[in-house]
Amino acid sequence: MDLTNRDVAKLLRNVAAALTLKKASIFQIRAYETAADAIEHLTSEVKDLWEEGKLAEVPGVGKNLSEHLNELFSTGKVAHFESLTKDLPPVFFEALDIPGVGPKTAQRILSLKVQNLEELKQRLEDGSLIKEGFSEKLAENILLGLKDTNSEKDRMLLPFAEELAAKILDYLRKSPDVKQADCLGSLRRKVATIGDLDFAVASDNPEKAIKYFVKMPGISRIVDQGENKAMVMLTSHLQIDLLVGKPKNYGNLLQHFTGSKHHNISLRKLAEDKGYSISEYGVKKLKTAVIECKTEEEVYSLLDMQTPPSEIREDAGEIEAALKHQLPQLIPYGSLKGDLHLHSSYPIEPSHDLGRDSMEDMVKRALALGYKYLGFSDHSPATSNHSKPKIIDILKKRSAFIDKLKLKYAGKIEILAGLEADIQPDGSISVPDEGLKLLDYCIVGVHSAHRMEQSKMTARILKALSNPYVQILAHPTGRLLNQRPSFEADWAKVFEFCAKKGKILEINSFPDRLDLRDDLVRQAISKGVKLVIDSDAHGLEQMDQLDYGVAVARRGWATSADIINTYGFKDLLDVLK
DNA sequence: GCCGTTTTCGGCCCGACTGTTTTCAGTCG
Numbered sequence: 001m002d003l004t005n006r007d008v009a010k011l012l013r014n015v016a017a018a019l020t021l022k023k024a025s026i027f028q029i030r031a032y033e034t035a036a037d038a039i040e041h042l043t044s045e046v047k048d049l050w051e052e053g054k055l056a057e058v059p060g061v062g063k064n065l066s067e068h069l070n071e072l073f074s075t076g077k078v079a080h081f082e083s084l085t086k087d088l089p090p091v092f093f094e095a096l097d098i099p100g101v102g103p104k105t106a107q108r109i110l111s112l113k114v115q116n117l118e119e120l121k122q123r124l125e126d127g128s129l130i131k132e133g134f135s136e137k138l139a140e141n142i143l144l145g146l147k148d149t150n151s152e153k154d155r156m157l158l159p160f161a162e163e164l165a166a167k168i169l170d171y172l173r174k175s176p177d178v179k180q181a182d183c184l185g186s187l188r189r190k191v192a193t194i195g196d197l198d199f200a201v202a203s204d205n206p207e208k209a210i211k212y213f214v215k216m217p218g219i220s221r222i223v224d225q226g227e228n229k230a231m232v233m234l235t236s237h238l239q240i241d242l243l244v245g246k247p248k249n250y251g252n253l254l255q256h257f258t259g260s261k262h263h264n265i266s267l268r269k270l271a272e273d274k275g276y277s278i279s280e281y282g283v284k285k286l287k288t289a290v291i292e293c294k295t296e297e298e299v300y301s302l303l304d305m306q307t308p309p310s311e312i313r314e315d316a317g318e319i320e321a322a323l324k325h326q327l328p329q330l331i332p333y334g335s336l337k338g339d340l341h342l343h344s345s346y347p348i349e350p351s352h353d354l355g356r357d358s359m360e361d362m363v364k365r366a367l368a369l370g371y372k373y374l375g376f377s378d379h380s381p382a383t384s385n386h387s388k389p390k391i392i393d394i395l396k397k398r399s400a401f402i403d404k405l406k407l408k409y410a411g412k413i414e415i416l417a418g419l420e421a422d423i424q425p426d427g428s429i430s431v432p433d434e435g436l437k438l439l440d441y442c443i444v445g446v447h448s449a450h451r452m453e454q455s456k457m458t459a460r461i462l463k464a465l466s467n468p469y470v471q472i473l474a475h476p477t478g479r480l481l482n483q484r485p486s487f488e489a490d491w492a493k494v495f496e497f498c499a500k501k502g503k504i505l506e507i508n509s510f511p512d513r514l515d516l517r518d519d520l521v522r523q524a525i526s527k528g529v530k531l532v533i534d535s536d537a538h539g540l541e542q543m544d545q546l547d548y549g550v551a552v553a554r555r556g557w558a559t560s561a562d563i564i565n566t567y568g569f570k571d572l573l574d575v576l577k
Numbered sequence: 578g579c580c581g582t583t584t585t586c587g588g589c590c591c592g593a594c595t596g597t598t599t600t601c602a603g604t605c606g
Binding site (some may be wrong): 005032064065100103225226256265272280 | 580587588589590591593594595596597602604605606
């Protein structure tokens with residue numbers, strides 16, 4: 001069984017709830033809750049981090065929780081957690097999933113001898129619980145919350161969330177009472193998956209702005225509505241939060257709701273040391289007036305630090321670096337000069353994973369996107385379908401075809417003939433060297449036998465990368481968001497090898513992949529590994545998704561120098577040589 | 578339970594909104 005971040009977070013929240021009933025220290029309870037929060041919002045799977053020995057890098061996970069999680073991943077359970085929760089029936093923990101129900105309310109539900117959520121619903125509807133002391137308002141809220149409860153619901157992929165967010169921002173900006181509107185939270189940090197959508201609005205009339213917001217089409221109910229904020233549920237059971245501030249302190253609002261929980265906690269501790277107190281309304285010099293900030297930059301400069309880009313506000317060293325004025329110059333969006341991982345409709349058997357569009361149409365799209373170069377990396381012909389000479393023949397014909405395109409577009413855009421070959425279970429490449437010789441470059445990737453012992457997978461990848469005709473490792477960890485975890489490999493060893501031999505790792509911008517993961521990007525570039533950001537497009541419209549890969553690179557602290565497709569064509573060829 | 582340019586002990590971010598307990602607890606972000 002693979003334990004997801006959601007599973008682990010839920011387990012830790014259950015323990016926190018059990019500790020609440022046992023009247024444990026509020027700080028111990030909070031420690032479990034903040035660790036759960038950090039884990040739920042990780043871009044990588046916590047189980048992957050455990051396998052890679054990197055649990056301690058998760059903010060809020062210390063010695064004890066590391067040991068508990070080690071036991072969890074090794075044996076499937078934690079004796080200490082079970083002893084804490086063994087007296088509590090399942091309905092207690094199920095009730096905690098209802099929005100608005102915390103440990104105390106769940107305990108009340110328990111005390112009324114409710115066996116399960118279905119019974120809870122029935123007894124709230126027929127009024128029998130109201131007779132036993134539930135207020136009507138509470139009953140109504142729990143019933144509404146039950147409708148929104150779906151603990152199995154996956155977090156949204158980033159592009160889906162951004163598309164929805166763009167529509168909501170569009171709606172908000174149409175109001176005369178909205179001076180400015182922005183995304184907040186994980187959406188603004190460009191985390192690979194998103195839970196709720198949060199928005200900020202600057203307005204001179206917050207009340208009117210909120211009234212306008214809660215009238216947005218698609219809202220099924222208003223959960224909260226106050227003077228400065230509102231929380232609504234969409235008919236799709238998605239939660240949207242709106243925070244409204246005045247233009248004069250909009251920077252405080254943006255700053256407050258963008259960083260991860262741990263970024264904010266660390267920043268406020270730092271502020272306290274400097275005699276300041278930070279909130280969404282302003283920065284207060286102790287016992288004096290509040291300093292309101294129009295921009296976030298003013299907030300951070302009050303603390304004598306640089307403003308960390310939103311993508312790295314995770315309390316992973318950015319505060320320290322900003323204090324020393326040593327933040328890296330992150331690779332800008334829109335700065336890529338080409339795409340090297342493109343699948344065209346050029347017919348290669350087997351045809352199950354061909355692209356939908358012709359090479360020439362993709363060249364035209366690349367020109368429209370302003371690229372200086374592009375490379376085709378169709379899947380290699382399968383050895384099971386073709387003899388070796390036949391494969392060579394197919395690749396020769398394809399190269400000749402691409403050569404004609406190169407001629408036709410000479411002076412306008414550079415075109416490269418690449419290939420995406422398979423790394424077979426024994427580490428050999430699906431195309432013989434005589435075939436690879438015909439190419440301008442070769443991308444390799446693991447497309448089968450994903451479950452393999454760590455040492456074997458590491459050896460498999462290193463063997464493939466040892467081939468002198470191979471330059472790039474595609475989607476290195478093989479993860480599929482919400483579907484499949486990263487496979488096990490000794491990444492430190494892979495990075496060391498790549499740095500030494502000049503092999504390139506890909507950041508695959510495909511929304512389901514976003515692989516190499518941001519935490520591994522950071523580790524790789526610290527070792528001197530160069531990366532390439534590719535779209536892996538199988539159709540024209542997917543060619544536009546490269547900025548999701550740029551977001552991953554930024555979250556991994558990458559600069560333009562780390563990413564080879566920010567280079568001009570000649571420098572790119574030097575790296576690929 | 579976490580965490581550390583004065584600390585391995587002794588602190589621990591800041592605030593909104595709801596309901597109803599007229600001064601606060603519970604929940605949430």
